[in-house]
Amino acid sequence: MSLFSVSVSTSRRLLLKGLAAPLAALALCSQAHAAFPDKPITLIVPFNAGTTPDIVSRLLAESVGRDIGQPVVVMNRVGASGIIGTQAVASAPADGYTIGFANVATLAINQSLYQKLPYDADRQLAPITLIGGVQNVLAVRASLGVKDVAGLIALAKQQPGKLTVGSGGNGTTGHLSAEMFKSMAGVSIVHVPYKGGLEADLALLRGEVDLVFENITSIAPHLKGDKLTALAVTGAARDSRLPKLPTLAETGLAGYQAVAWNGYVAPAGVDAKVLDFLNAAFNKALASPLVKQQLNAQAYEVNVGPRQQLFDLAKKERPVWAEVIKASGAKLD
Incomplete structure (x- = not known):
């Protein structure tokens, strides 16, 4: 059972198939858009070096870069709950050579926490993949x-x-x-x-x-x-590292669920074939036993699935966090 609920069930089917689906998708996307990539890709992480987003991104960047034949270079653009780095991704050229780490904060929480955001996730960003969470x-x-x-x-x-x-x-x-x-x-x-x-x-x-x-x-x-x-x-299921601990929902708070999920995005307007290529590349890396083992060591539950899962989850959780933020009175400017 996943630690967070996603409306699309494809992730589990892909996990059961192992590497077969990501490999096939990657091959098809590569044939359809053979020119990409022909230079390094920049992966913007809006959080500090050494944090979980940074560790996960560097691990995946190395695996993806090795597989696609071009370096994926991690760049930390820190500040304002991920806003600075996310804005940098949103304003980058829509060619697939600048992508970014996105999470529950940048895609679902900040929309209610800040009176005005300098980016519109739905209009200025495109999902690449939901990679998992803690x-x-x-x-x-x-x-x-x-x-x-x-x-x-x-x-x-x-x-x-x-x-x-x-x-x-x-x-x-x-x-x-x-x-x-x-x-x-x-x-x-x-x-x-x-x-x-x-x-x-x-x-x-x-x-x-x-x-x-x-x-x-x-x-x-x-x-x-x-x-x-x-x-x-706080997730929807118990954690394998702490199996004796119940979820909060199990203790009587029915429906309680709070997970730090994340994924990758690109600027809106990137060719769909390029986005599919990147989705397949990250899925392949995430399906790798070595990568999964390393991520599990970070208490990270891996997700493999289609691009739209990331934005589906964000849209599902925005009203939940909006209600929590309203009740708490938390606001940032």
């Missing part, structure tokens, strides 16, 4: 004495406005995962933003905050000690 873990400081989600909700209701939840900043999936939890559980918990997820994790370890909703990759190493207690995961 879910968050709800963890509390062990000294809080809470053993499960029901206990946390009960404590929060006994002490409204007393508990604190740390996050990597306003508008992050960690922050909005918490806001969704607060709304669905009917509790009041104070949000404390930090400059990044690592800082929020360290604050929890120091006892400065009571809980976090943090990326599995970054929080997992801290769960091995006795300072933190993990209560649940």
Whole structure:
């Protein structure tokens, strides 16, 4: 079962077929548009080097570049919750030689978080592929004495406005995962933003905050000690690395789902045959056992499927995040 729900079921069928479909699609697209690519491709990542988006993109860039015979060069364009890098992709020439990393923030959250965006995802971007995602873990400081989600909700209701939840900043999936939890559980918990997820994790370890909703990759190493207690995961299915942890939906918050999914986009207007070529190339890389193994080590669940999956998921989640943002009062300018 996937950790996030996608309306198109093709991804699982392609995964079962392994490399056959991506290889065939890549061959057909290459024949149909033989001139592409004849020079390096730039892959803009709107987040810092060393973050999960950067690590995943560099891994895939190496695999795709090796397969298509041209380098895929990762360029970090950081700032404003991914807006700067996304705008750079949207304004690039529509020739397929500039593509970009896109995620739940740039395609679904920012539309409600900011009063005005300098890009229109639907009109200025074209989907290449949905590549997968990472879910968050709800963890509390062990000294809080809470053993499960029901206990946390009960404590929060006994002490409204007393508990604190740390996050990597306003508008992050960690922050909005918490806001969704607060709304669905009917509790009041104070949000404390930090400059990044690592800082929020360290604050929890120091006892400065009571809980976090943090990326599995970054929080997992801290769960091995006795300072933190993990209560649940935020996706639609349990995580294979932490199989004993229930999903929040399983604990009674029916319909709860918050996943940091992502994919790749190109400027609108890129030839459909080029987009299909890139989709097939990324699907082939994602279907590679070695790449999947490396991504799984990052607590990353891989998705293989058609281009439109990415925008289908974004459009499905926008109203969900809009409601969460409205209820929380979170806004950025």
